[in-house]
Amino acid sequence: MLRLEGVGVAYGKSAEVLRNLNLSLSAGEFLSVVGPNGSGKSTLLKAIAGAIPVRRGRILIDGKENDFRSVSYVFQDPAMGTVGNFTVLENMALAWRRGERRFPVPFLNGRRRKIFRDRLADLAMGLEERLATPARALSGGQRQALALAMAVLRDSRLLLLDEATAALDPRSAERIMALANRIVRESGRACIAVTHSLQQAIAYGDRLLVLRNGIAVAQFAGEEKSRLSAGELFARYES
Numbered sequence: 001m002l003r004l005e006g007v008g009v010a011y012g013k014s015a016e017v018l019r020n021l022n023l024s025l026s027a028g029e030f031l032s033v034v035g036p037n038g039s040g041k042s043t044l045l046k047a048i049a050g051a052i053p054v055r056r057g058r059i060l061i062d063g064k065e066n067d068f069r070s071v072s073y074v075f076q077d078p079a080m081g082t083v084g085n086f087t088v089l090e091n092m093a094l095a096w097r098r099g100e101r102r103f104p105v106p107f108l109n110g111r112r113r114k115i116f117r118d119r120l121a122d123l124a125m126g127l128e129e130r131l132a133t134p135a136r137a138l139s140g141g142q143r144q145a146l147a148l149a150m151a152v153l154r155d156s157r158l159l160l161l162d163e164a165t166a167a168l169d170p171r172s173a174e175r176i177m178a179l180a181n182r183i184v185r186e187s188g189r190a191c192i193a194v195t196h197s198l199q200q201a202i203a204y205g206d207r208l209l210v211l212r213n214g215i216a217v218a219q220f221a222g223e224e225k226s227r228l229s230a231g232e233l234f235a236r237y238e239s
């Protein structure tokens, strides 16, 4: 469902921060991405989401170029995925209306409100009891979890997670990753998850990609991936 062919991405006139990247992902497949700070992980997700143009090569989603409607995204900065002055409930309503022209009005029928509450309850962070709280009054981790609930509220074909659990305590991070994994499996979405947790990258995903200086320096799958140790993976961070 996703294909990257010789993709190069650069900001403005500067040198390419992603270089000659080739990648393909089938529906239902889960790819973990790791790499040092500045290696191009967020840039990769932004390019796939259509937030920055490619300078070279092309990105195909279901065979089409420049059609990013079926992509949902949890940004590295949770403030970008949620509206601070909107309540938890209004943010969920906004996510529900994603792609529709009408601006969300806070009116919600009981059935929809229940769907939102149930989805928030899945996060096990008590957000379903804080529907009237503005997003800016949540903790960083709570806000990140809300951003995830929003990203998966409507159907999408490809879910992009940029360090979606970086601000969470270890127990919450584990729970949210397991939840994201379950959602991906049940819905048949493809998923790309960027993480700094090598354990998480080994535990989740069918495949694992290591980026360094904008280049894919290693890929692991199947048996080889599940047998990897964090130490072996870490060794790929340096040439």
Ligand SMILES: Nc1ncnc2c1ncn2[C@@H]1O[C@H](COP(=O)(O)OP(=O)(O)OP(=O)(O)O)[C@@H](O)[C@H]1O
Binding pocket: 011, 017, 035, 036, 037, 038, 039, 040, 041, 042, 043, 044, 076
């Ligand atoms: N808006 C921007 N304008 C110019 N350069 C940028 C911009 N965003 C990122 N870069 C540069 O692109 C390179 C890759 O950045 P990117 O954010 O993709 O790295 P990353 O792998 O996600 O790092 P981190 O682990 O710190 O999140 C870096 O050298 C960075 O300085």
Ligand SMILES: [Mg+2]
Binding pocket: 041, 042, 043, 076, 162
């Ligand atoms: Mg990043």
